[in-house]
Amino acid sequence: MAPSRGGLVRRLGGWRAIVWQAGLLLALAVLALWLAGNARANLQALGSRTGFGFLGEPAGFDIPQTLVAYSPQSTHARVFLVGALNTLLVAGLGVVFATALGLLAGLLRLSRNFLGRSLATVYVEAVRNTPLPIQLLIWFNLLLLAPPPARALQLLPGVHLTNRGLFFPWAGTAPRLEGFGFTGGAALSPALTALLAALVVYTGAFIAEVVRGGIQAVSPGQSEAARALGLREAGRLRLVVLPQALRVMIPPLASQYLNLTKNSSLAIVVGYPDLVSVFGNTSLTRTGQAIESIALIMLFYLAVSLLISLALNGWNARLARGDRR
Amino acid sequence: MSLAPDSPADRRSPLRRAVPLAAVLLAVAVAGCGDDPAPATATPQQPAAQQQPRTSQGAVRESATLRAVRSRGRLNCGVNHSLPGFAYPDNRGVWRGFEVDYCRAIAAAVLGDREAVQFVPVSPTERFPALQAGEVDVLIRNTSHTFSRDADLGFDFAAIYYFDGQGFMVPRSLNLRSAAELAGARICVITGSTTELNVADFFRSRGLAYEPVVVDRVEQARASYARQACDAITDDISGLASTRSVLDNPQAHVLLPDVISKEPMASVVRQGDDAWEDIVRWTFYAMVLGEELGATSDNVEQLRGSSRDPELRRLLGADGQYGRMLGLSDDWAFQVLRQVGNYGEVFETNLGARSPLRLQRGLNALWRAEQPGLLYAPPIR
Numbered sequence: 001m002a003p004s005r006g007g008l009v010r011r012l013g014g015w016r017a018i019v020w021q022a023g024l025l026l027a028l029a030v031l032a033l034w035l036a037g038n039a040r041a042n043l044q045a046l047g048s049r050t051g052f053g054f055l056g057e058p059a060g061f062d063i064p065q066t067l068v069a070y071s072p073q074s075t076h077a078r079v080f081l082v083g084a085l086n087t088l089l090v091a092g093l094g095v096v097f098a099t100a101l102g103l104l105a106g107l108l109r110l111s112r113n114f115l116g117r118s119l120a121t122v123y124v125e126a127v128r129n130t131p132l133p134i135q136l137l138i139w140f141n142l143l144l145l146a147p148p149p150a151r152a153l154q155l156l157p158g159v160h161l162t163n164r165g166l167f168f169p170w171a172g173t174a175p176r177l178e179g180f181g182f183t184g185g186a187a188l189s190p191a192l193t194a195l196l197a198a199l200v201v202y203t204g205a206f207i208a209e210v211v212r213g214g215i216q217a218v219s220p221g222q223s224e225a226a227r228a229l230g231l232r233e234a235g236r237l238r239l240v241v242l243p244q245a246l247r248v249m250i251p252p253l254a255s256q257y258l259n260l261t262k263n264s265s266l267a268i269v270v271g272y273p274d275l276v277s278v279f280g281n282t283s284l285t286r287t288g289q290a291i292e293s294i295a296l297i298m299l300f301y302l303a304v305s306l307l308i309s310l311a312l313n314g315w316n317a318r319l320a321r322g323d324r325r
Numbered sequence: 326m327s328l329a330p331d332s333p334a335d336r337r338s339p340l341r342r343a344v345p346l347a348a349v350l351l352a353v354a355v356a357g358c359g360d361d362p363a364p365a366t367a368t369p370q371q372p373a374a375q376q377q378p379r380t381s382q383g384a385v386r387e388s389a390t391l392r393a394v395r396s397r398g399r400l401n402c403g404v405n406h407s408l409p410g411f412a413y414p415d416n417r418g419v420w421r422g423f424e425v426d427y428c429r430a431i432a433a434a435v436l437g438d439r440e441a442v443q444f445v446p447v448s449p450t451e452r453f454p455a456l457q458a459g460e461v462d463v464l465i466r467n468t469s470h471t472f473s474r475d476a477d478l479g480f481d482f483a484a485i486y487y488f489d490g491q492g493f494m495v496p497r498s499l500n501l502r503s504a505a506e507l508a509g510a511r512i513c514v515i516t517g518s519t520t521e522l523n524v525a526d527f528f529r530s531r532g533l534a535y536e537p538v539v540v541d542r543v544e545q546a547r548a549s550y551a552r553q554a555c556d557a558i559t560d561d562i563s564g565l566a567s568t569r570s571v572l573d574n575p576q577a578h579v580l581l582p583d584v585i586s587k588e589p590m591a592s593v594v595r596q597g598d599d600a601w602e603d604i605v606r607w608t609f610y611a612m613v614l615g616e617e618l619g620a621t622s623d624n625v626e627q628l629r630g631s632s633r634d635p636e637l638r639r640l641l642g643a644d645g646q647y648g649r650m651l652g653l654s655d656d657w658a659f660q661v662l663r664q665v666g667n668y669g670e671v672f673e674t675n676l677g678a679r680s681p682l683r684l685q686r687g688l689n690a691l692w693r694a695e696q697p698g699l700l701y702a703p704p705i706r
């Protein structure tokens with residue numbers, strides 16, 4: 001079962017390569033140990049606490065939006081969970097909407113309609129070439145410009161737009177103006193709206209370019225053949241061009257999804273309680289254990305990113321198999 | 326110096342076992358990022374934490390931070406970036422405020438020049454790492470002295486320079502009489518501060534619901550409050566007065582009478598450099614003693630020559646050699662009072678009647694003032 005010794009050595013590139021690789025590995029390990037020891041010694045010299053014991057302590061602060069039960073008596077571990085779920089929520093919604101927007105804008109950029117093509121071009125170029133934090137602040141301040149509850153804008157019966165969020169009927173109750181603002185119904189918070197809008201608009205522009213590139217990578221002969229077969233425009237796109245473009249699009253698309261997920265860590269700019277905001281900021285200030293907190297956050301983003309890559313690679317592999325059939 | 330034992334904590338934590346090698350590697354990577362610049366910058370912030378202050382040649386003790394400040398020629402002072410009255414750059418870029426003047430007083434005491442300060446603006450979340458990493462020598466940034474910060478974070482609190490408390494500001498038009506009437510309200514609060522914890526405690530202990538609107542920066546809290554995206558804003562009362570002074574119509578907003586916490590604002594130094602902590606503490610006491618003994622920036626020059634009050638003569642370096650016990654020159658307090666002024670002067674200029682904030686002395690009056698406060702400086706002996 002195991003290859004012969006000679007075979008193994010050959011597979012690793014010969015003895016000389018093995019020595020080099022082992023040396024490099026050793027050097028990396030020594031460097032890592034030295035850095036860890038250094039950090040530990042400095043932290044101890046400063047009298048700082050280390051370790052993960054703080055996760056079991058009560059957090060003491062409130063979080064505006066929680067998908068699971070949470071109170072200030074909950075632990076920092078719970079804060080991590082709440083923040084992680086909020087991150088996944090905004091990333092999940094963001095991926096769906098950004099894909100839709102990107103697909104639309106990408107197709108428009110290739111359309112023969114001058115107005116549509118120009119609009120899409122302006123959108124892509126303007127959004128891709130300005131920094132995301134600036135866009136986030138613009139969205140945040142735009143939402144603040146909405147009227148306060150007393151002068152709420154009624155968009156539809158029961159649907160009110162205010163600078164405290166979009167209120168709409170939910171589970172049988174309609175929002176009404178009472179006390180300090182609206183009660184009843186459900187609301188889309190300005191923080192989530194601003195963050196989602198910024199992420200979707202920003203990533204959508206990149207996805208539009210991915211879509212355009214993918215479609216242009218399909219040989220024009222395919223389109224011509226489809227037309228020769230008598231397929232209409234929509235059928236040509238849906239049945240012939242997009243399936244082939246998809247294979248080119250998936251790897252860059254995956255990287256855009258990763259970017260969106262990682263960019264969601266800018267949430268603190270608009271006060272959305274994502275993982276970095278509640279755990280990497282508030283909990284961290286409370287406990288002072290920066291190395292442990294940041295390491296856990298990095299681990300979370302690493303895991304999510306690897307899962308997204310894995311899923312999209314799997315999809316790509318399935319498409320590739322379909323291609324050979 | 327207390328060494329924090331980390332292994333018991335590790336063993337207790339189930340997560341430690343669950344997290345595989347990757348976590349360790351990541352932690353190391355982060356640690357590496359944090360550590361590397363320190364040795365490279367050559368400036369002796371690192372030794373400050375590592376070397377114990379030694380007792381050498383009688384009472385003169387060697388402070389690593391003092392040596393670093395001297396060789397650098399300026400003090401690095403961590404301050405707020407936008408808290409009118411306490412610390413803010415004015416429209417010509419000159420730093421002003423009560424906390425800024427405390428920084429200048431330390432520079433005057435240590436280097437003999439109130440201008441020898443580099444002001445380092447830090448956010449609530451950045452402030453502790455900045456101090457820990459040695460980016461600043463002292464943190465004077467409306468930081469409340471609390472138990473866990475003192476015991477757990479590896480810092481020492483040198484002196485409480487302002488006794489504050491947390492309150493609420495609401496639009497006058499709401500006609501509220503107390504914070505208990507804020508049930509169900511949206512309240513703007515800045516993250517990374519004790520205010521976030523106090524407001525949670527306040528409402529939870531009364532069984533009231535509220536909706537926190539948590540933002541990262543005071544500017545965003547102000548903008549949200551000004552646009553009525555939240556009904557109330559909570560902060561230290563001095564901070565609310567500061568916020569009110571920059572709102573469009575300050576008269577349209579009132580501070581509720583409730584004070585929901587004690588916020589003793591203190592200067593913070595790294596734990597382990599006791600001699601430096603003494604300098605930061607006694608610079609503050611010198612300002613308080615100056616007010617108590619009637620020495621102002623205007624008359625201190627003359628008083629040094631003419632005063633017959635023995636305590637004042639010791640303070641100003643006319644008698645005895647008190648300055649060198651701190652490792653400073655003997656006219657250290659004289660320089661503080663001449664170049665910056667006493668506590669009362671600094672308060673009136675930045676926070677009191679001569680400022681837009683118009684704060685009362687309140688708890689921050691001298692212990693023997695007509696309406697006594699809590700300021701009490703030990704004697705120079």
